[in-house]
Amino acid sequence: MSRSHIRLTKRLIDQAQPEADEYVLHDSDVRGFGCKVTPTGKKVYVLFYRTRDGRQRRPTIGQHGVVTVDQARDIAREWLAEVIRGGDPSQDRQDRRKAATMADLGDRYMREYAWVHKKPSSAKQDERLIENRIKPALGRDKVAAVTRADILDVHHGMRATPYEANRALALLSKMFNLAEAWGLRPDGSNPVRHVRRYAEQKRERFLSDAEMKRLGEALAQIEENGTEQATVLAAIRLLALTGCRLGEVIGLKWDWIDMAAGIIHLPDAKAGARKVALSDAALGVLRSLPSGGAWVLPRQAGDGHLPKFTLEHAWARIRKLAEMDDVRLHDFRHTVGTYGGQAGFNAFIIRDLLGHKTLAMTGRYVERDHNPMRTAANIVGERVAASLGLGGSDPGSESAAQAAE
Numbered sequence: 064m065s066r067s068h069i070r071l072t073k074r075l076i077d078q079a080q081p082e083a084d085e086y087v088l089h090d091s092d093v094r095g096f097g098c099k100v101t102p103t104g105k106k107v108y109v110l111f112y113r114t115r116d117g118r119q120r121r122p123t124i125g126q127h128g129v130v131t132v133d134q135a136r137d138i139a140r141e142w143l144a145e146v147i148r149g150g151d152p153s154q155d156r157q158d159r160r161k162a163a164t165m166a167d168l169g170d171r172y173m174r175e176y177a178w179v180h181k182k183p184s185s186a187k188q189d190e191r192l193i194e195n196r197i198k199p200a201l202g203r204d205k206v207a208a209v210t211r212a213d214i215l216d217v218h219h220g221m222r223a224t225p226y227e228a229n230r231a232l233a234l235l236s237k238m239f240n241l242a243e244a245w246g247l248r249p250d251g252s253n254p255v256r257h258v259r260r261y262a263e264q265k266r267e268r269f270l271s272d273a274e275m276k277r278l279g280e281a282l283a284q285i286e287e288n289g290t291e292q293a294t295v296l297a298a299i300r301l302l303a304l305t306g307c308r309l310g311e312v313i314g315l316k317w318d319w320i321d322m323a324a325g326i327i328h329l330p331d332a333k334a335g336a337r338k339v340a341l342s343d344a345a346l347g348v349l350r351s352l353p354s355g356g357a358w359v360l361p362r363q364a365g366d367g368h369l370p371k372f373t374l375e376h377a378w379a380r381i382r383k384l385a386e387m388d389d390v391r392l393h394d395f396r397h398t399v400g401t402y403g404g405q406a407g408f409n410a411f412i413i414r415d416l417l418g419h420k421t422l423a424m425t426g427r428y429v430e431r432d433h434n435p436m437r438t439a440a441n442i443v444g445e446r447v448a449a450s451l452g453l454g455g456s457d458p459g460s461e462s463a464a465q466a467a468e
Contacts, residue, residue, distance in 0.1 A: 071098055071132050076106055096139040098127060108135035110142055114151050122153035163247050165209065166202035169193040171245070172238050182331070184310060189234055196221065196231050197238075206247045209239075211254040218258060225261035232258060269398040272450055274387050275303070279451030281385040294360040294369045295377040297348055300451065302392060304345040304444050306399025309392055311339075313369045315359040322346060325437055340437045342444020344453050402443045 068091040069075070079088060081104040090096040095111040106127035113119050122142070124135045142152040163171075173193065177186040200217045201209060214235060221228035236255040242248045270278070282299065285291050301312050311329055319328045325346055327339035341349070352359060360369040375392065382390050447453075 071096075071136070073132055076127055076132060079106065080104075090136065090139075093136055093139045093143070095143065096136060098132070098135075108132070108139075110139045112143060112146050114146065114154075115149055118151075120151065120153040122156060162205045162207055163242075164202060165204050165206060166198050168206050168238055168242055168247065169197055169202070172241060176237075176241060188230075192227070192231050192234050196227070197235065206239075206242050209254055211256075211258065214254050214258050218261075222261065226263055229260045229263065232260060267397055267401075268390065268394045269401040270303075270387070270390060270394065272446070274385070274390070275398075275447060275450030276452075277387065278303075278381075278385045279453070281381055283452055285381065285384070291377050291381065292363055292369075292373075293352075294363070295374055295381075297352055298360050298369060298374055299378065299381065299392075299395075300348045300453070301345060302395040303398065303447050303451065304342055304348065305339055305440075306396045306443075307339060308396065309371065309374070313360055313371060313374060315368075316357050317354050317359055318357070320349065320359070322349070325440075340440040342437075342440040342448070344444040344448035345440070347453065399443055399447075402446055403439055 068089045070092055071088060071090045076088065076098050079098070079100050081100055081102050083102060085099055085101045087097040087099050087109065090098075097109055097111070099107045099109050101107075108124040108127065108130060109121055110124060111119070111121050124130065124138050124142075127135075130138075145152050173186065173190055177189045181189070197217070200220065201213060204213065214232070217235075218228050218232055221231060232255060236253060239248065239253040239255055243250050243252065278299075282296055286293075286296055298312055301307065301315075302309065305312070305327075307327075315327065319330065320326075320341075321328065325341040325343075327341060328336075329339060330336050349359065358368040361367070362369060363373075378392055382388055
């Protein structure tokens with residue numbers, strides 16, 4: 064039921080008593096504005112209006128005591144002005160409540176973009192950043208409401224890990240670009256724009272001949288003592304001889320290897336399918352391994368390949384024995400590239416030797432004979448093998464120099 068129109072005041076509303084049915088005290092100043100009194104005694108300000116297309120609305124403005132009657136009346140006036148302009152404040156509020164949050168956007172990004180268009184390893188990295196960094200900081204925020212100030216706060220909060228902070232920023236930028244494409248934000252509203260990345264110190268560590276020799280001696284000692292898995296030692300030697308990425312080596316399958324041609328056919332490397340030229344020393348390491356299963360470097364127990372964490376933990380022990388605690392497994396890749404450059408090979412050969420996506424993207428349009436790659440692989444392989452004690456010429460020997468010429 065309702066009550067006759069009278070200017071609503073705090074005193075009048077305070078004196079209103081609950082009845083068996085709810086009723087509304089209508090305000091005489093603002094048409095449609097009133098205070099609803101429920102049977103439990105709750106008093107709530109409401110507004111009745113019709114939209115331009117005739118739909119009836121009765122949104123709640125706020126609870127008496129939390130909002131004053133004058134504040135509620137002012138809000139009612141603003142909403143009615145919006146209705147006159149063709150708006151629908153009640154529907155707008157519902158849309159905002161139902162609007163996608165950053166947590167929703169993260170889930171949709173993974174479901175519709177990352178798992179569909181990115182490599183599984185890259186998608187997993189995105190998922191880790193979303194779950195561990197983005198959702199805790201922004202997960203409850205509405206996608207449409209996130210501002211550049213919010214992004215700056217998140218980025219600044221990760222300043223202790225600048226590399227990860229920049230990766231999170233790049234991920235957020237892609238998520239907001241997709242949010243625009245999906246209609247969750249206006250075009251050109253990406254809040255990551257103009258947020259400056261942290262400076263990153265690129266590490267280009269490579270092993271000297273002396274360090275490589277110490278590593279070879281350490282591997283030989285470990286092999287003799289049997290203190291590490293044979294697959295671990297083989298993985299390290301293959302990383303040092305090929306310059307392949309860690310995932311490419313531990314995930315290697317026998318079906319991908321053409322021993323006669325000295326080539327690995329990687330079906331899905333970081334930059335797409337590619338061929339890896341194998342030096343004679345690398346082929347020797349492969350021939351020393353049992354080839355009964357699918358994986359070149361199988362897990363010690365159970366199915367699958369040698370786990371990454373197993374190799375990394377073993378490497379921590381091995382590098383300590385070789386007295387080079389600062390060397391990472393990825394530094395073997397830098398070493399192969401450096402040795403190739405020192406041997407006089409041009410950027411195209413080094414790019415293909417390492418499987419980089421550049422130079423100038425012209426390589427994919429040119430069909431090359433693989434002999435130069437075998438030559439480069441052999442020269443680099445001989446130098447590494449000599450230091451590791453796997454045979455071959457001495458590092459920097461005359462034969463290696465002549466071959467480079």
